[in-house]
Amino acid sequence: MAETRYVKAITAALADSLASDSRVILFGEDVARPGGPFNATKGLLEQFGPDRVRDTPISEAAIVGAAVGAAMSGLKPVVEIMFMDFTTLAMDALVNQAAKARFMFGGQCSVPMVLRAPHGAGVNAGPQHSQCLEAWFAHIPGLKVVCPATPADAYGLLRSAIDDPDPVIYVEHKALYGTKGEMPEPCPLVPIGQARIARAGTDISIVTYGAMLHTCLGAAEKLAAEGVDAEVIDLRSLQPWDEAAVLASLSRTHRLLLVHEAVEAFGVGAEIAARMADAGFDELDAPIVRVGAPFMPVPFAKSLEAQYVPSEARILEAARRVLA
Amino acid sequence: MKAPASGPKAMATMAAEEPSEGLRKPAARKPNRTAKSNTSSVAKRPAELPKDALLDLYQTMLLVRRAEQRLSALFADGEIPGFIHLSIGQEAVAAGVCQALAAQDSIASTHRGHGHSLAKGVDLEAFFLEIMGKREGICGGRGGSMHVADMAVGMLGANGIVGAGLSLALGSALAHQLRRERRVVAAFFGDGAMAEGLLHECLNLAALWKLPLLFVCENNGWSEFSPTSRQFAGSLEGLAKTFGIPYRRVDGNDVEAVALAATAAVEVARGGGPQALECMTGRVRGHFEGDPQRYRDAEELAQLPKIDPIPRAAARLRALKVSAAALQELSEKVDRRIEAAVARGRQGTLPDFQEALADVYTRPSTSPRAGV
Numbered sequence: 288m289a290e291t292r293y294v295k296a297i298t299a300a301l302a303d304s305l306a307s308d309s310r311v312i313l314f315g316e317d318v319a320r321p322g323g324p325f326n327a328t329k330g331l332l333e334q335f336g337p338d339r340v341r342d343t344p345i346s347e348a349a350i351v352g353a354a355v356g357a358a359m360s361g362l363k364p365v366v367e368i369m370f371m372d373f374t375t376l377a378m379d380a381l382v383n384q385a386a387k388a389r390f391m392f393g394g395q396c397s398v399p400m401v402l403r404a405p406h407g408a409g410v411n412a413g414p415q416h417s418q419c420l421e422a423w424f425a426h427i428p429g430l431k432v433v434c435p436a437t438p439a440d441a442y443g444l445l446r447s448a449i450d451d452p453d454p455v456i457y458v459e460h461k462a463l464y465g466t467k468g469e470m471p472e473p474c475p476l477v478p479i480g481q482a483r484i485a486r487a488g489t490d491i492s493i494v495t496y497g498a499m500l501h502t503c504l505g506a507a508e509k510l511a512a513e514g515v516d517a518e519v520i521d522l523r524s525l526q527p528w529d530e531a532a533v534l535a536s537l538s539r540t541h542r543l544l545l546v547h548e549a550v551e552a553f554g555v556g557a558e559i560a561a562r563m564a565d566a567g568f569d570e571l572d573a574p575i576v577r578v579g580a581p582f583m584p585v586p587f588a589k590s591l592e593a594q595y596v597p598s599e600a601r602i603l604e605a606a607r608r609v610l611a
Numbered sequence: 612m613k614a615p616a617s618g619p620k621a622m623a624t625m626a627a628e629e630p631s632e633g634l635r636k637p638a639a640r641k642p643n644r645t646a647k648s649n650t651s652s653v654a655k656r657p658a659e660l661p662k663d664a665l666l667d668l669y670q671t672m673l674l675v676r677r678a679e680q681r682l683s684a685l686f687a688d689g690e691i692p693g694f695i696h697l698s699i700g701q702e703a704v705a706a707g708v709c710q711a712l713a714a715q716d717s718i719a720s721t722h723r724g725h726g727h728s729l730a731k732g733v734d735l736e737a738f739f740l741e742i743m744g745k746r747e748g749i750c751g752g753r754g755g756s757m758h759v760a761d762m763a764v765g766m767l768g769a770n771g772i773v774g775a776g777l778s779l780a781l782g783s784a785l786a787h788q789l790r791r792e793r794r795v796v797a798a799f800f801g802d803g804a805m806a807e808g809l810l811h812e813c814l815n816l817a818a819l820w821k822l823p824l825l826f827v828c829e830n831n832g833w834s835e836f837s838p839t840s841r842q843f844a845g846s847l848e849g850l851a852k853t854f855g856i857p858y859r860r861v862d863g864n865d866v867e868a869v870a871l872a873a874t875a876a877v878e879v880a881r882g883g884g885p886q887a888l889e890c891m892t893g894r895v896r897g898h899f900e901g902d903p904q905r906y907r908d909a910e911e912l913a914q915l916p917k918i919d920p921i922p923r924a925a926a927r928l929r930a931l932k933v934s935a936a937a938l939q940e941l942s943e944k945v946d947r948r949i950e951a952a953v954a955r956g957r958q959g960t961l962p963d964f965q966e967a968l969a970d971v972y973t974r975p976s977t978s979p980r981a982g983v
Contacts, residue, residue, distance in 0.1 A: 356767065356781055393970075395762045452973035
């Protein structure tokens with residue numbers, strides 16, 4: 288067991304996938320020579336050569352479309368979009384092509400591609416470089432969406448995403464790149480669609496994913512000091528999401544709080560709340576509450592952004608409402 | 612850069628075999644207001660294909676024509692739902708380009724893709740079954756006319772999004788290049804796609820990476836309901852020149868010219884490096900079946916039968932001593948095949964909803980809430 292940075296776990300997963308499967312190729316803006324804008328692909332060009340690790344021009348629509356075409360032709364492309372906000376430029380390739388090819392061609396082919404996209408605020412990157420847009424993709428039949436919170440999951444989910452026969456949107460958080468965590472050697476693959484109990488508890492289920500996991504764990508410790516034993520569930524996969532694990536947790540605690548950094552309205556939390564209000568109706572002892580970003584673009588100024596991102600204080604306040 | 616070829620004079624300058632490298636000075640042009648240029652009479656050129664090859668092309672064109680005429684009738688009778696976009700009058704492009712490709716080469720197509728599918732070898736019965744919405748269709752009845760695909764013959768799919776097939780073709784060409792396969796991909800697109808940024812991105816990437824990709828513009832003069840002259844200020848020739856991609860323009864209603872130009876372009880592309888081929892043609896039917904085409908001049912429409920690629924090819928064959936009886940026999944054979952396919956289409960069963968629902972992902976178990 289060694290401590291590894293989140294970004295290094297991503298690099299290791301890419302390297303191991305490139306080494307173990309000759310069909311895997313990597314491309315994107317500045318991923319080869321420059322080693323990636325966040326150094327996630329550093330050293331891979333040198334290790335695997337320009338055929339398999341290549342820089343592209345700033346042409347998001349074409350490079351993601353090319354990934355779809357290459358995947359339909361037997362390769363397993365991993366493309367990087369520098370900031371998740373830029374996936375707007377590649378939406379046709381993802382939504383109309385990658386997501387639908389298998390279904391609309393009657394199962395003749397699948398599209399085994401991965402799109403890596405950094406999301407999230409916290410680095411003052413402003414309205415067009417900070418958004419959490421994962422709910423868009425989770426809404427599209429045919430796509431899978433994962434969002435790791437720890438180095439071990441970053442590794443395990445990326446390996447699984449690359450192995451997966453269908454298109455996977457792999458969402459990584461910019462603010463997590465430098466964070467450290469334990470990564471076993473060898474690091475196991477994490478199956479897509481499986482949540483993890485990050486902290487076991489009995490009084491309230493806090494369901495979250497991505498960078499918010501760490502804020503939620505902090506809040507759980509504060510609650511413990513107040514005599515509340517919170518369970519924290521890290522979803523890890525958003526599409527498909529682990530309905531059984533959330534329902535099981537709710538059945539233990541009978542109270543549910545959903546937390547994500549993405550805008551609260553029409554988000555992942557809304558879907559989970561709706562399902563639990565249905566499937567988990569008999570288990571609920573209190574209203575389901577959500578904590579997400581307010582309905583506004585991500586602001587730039589440090590002071591504004593700090594208020595925008597859901598804080599430990601907001602989570603605690605919401606938890607107390609659920610527990611009241 | 613103005614819109615491409617205009618008038619018989621400009622059409623006459625078309626050189627099928629000679630790539631311009633995008634460097635030739637364009638012939639004098641007048642504005643392409645009603646896309647009449649696409650339907651103008653064309654240059655006389657000597658036959659250069661052997662009789663048997665021309666006969667194959669003729670048969671392919673006839674198959675596409677009769678299949679689409681049958682689709683049109685089935686659509687009018689309510690046997691085909693949704694939207695269908697016909698390529699009647701443009702069959703020479705599909706036939707000529709696909710004839711230049713080897714079996715292992717692939718194509719990406721457009722919403723007007725019936726001809727491309729059949730010319731590349733999609734099974735006729737599976738094709739009709741699909742468009743008639745049947746379970747035995749090539750895509751299980753889930754795609755329909757706009758999404759006919761057959762990976763087994765290298766048909767990467769018709770596409771409902773203008774220009775989208777270009778980037779799929781780009782990726783497929785990249786796969787071929789990386790595997791050192793010497794396979795070529797032909798990306799069909801209409802002139803309406805010239806205003807799409809994706810085309811410009813793909814030209815750039817194909818040139819940068821020297822991909823074995825043939826850009827085939829099927830220029831019928833119309834971008835849906837508007838003349839392309841009012842939609843696009845540049846030209847494919849100009850774009851090709853900008854990106855250093857060898858460019859050829861041919862009379863797209865002369866199947867021999869298309870086949871010869873495509874063969875030359877494919878040969879170069881196979882060695883590496885994209886090629887551009889612009890086939891000037893004309894759209895006989897509306898943007899979709901049922902489109903009354905009130906936006907078109909009667910005069911323009913009246914010219915189209917004069918340049919119909921099928922009678923033109925028939926005339927060439929007659930000159931090559933193919934008997935009228937032989938052509939008649941071929942025509943009847945095509946009709947019989949189509950009637951058999953329609954009959955098979957009618958016998959097809961309806962797709963099963965649960966089966967479709969379980970096929971969103973490769974592994975049904977990972978499909979969230981499958982069965983809901």
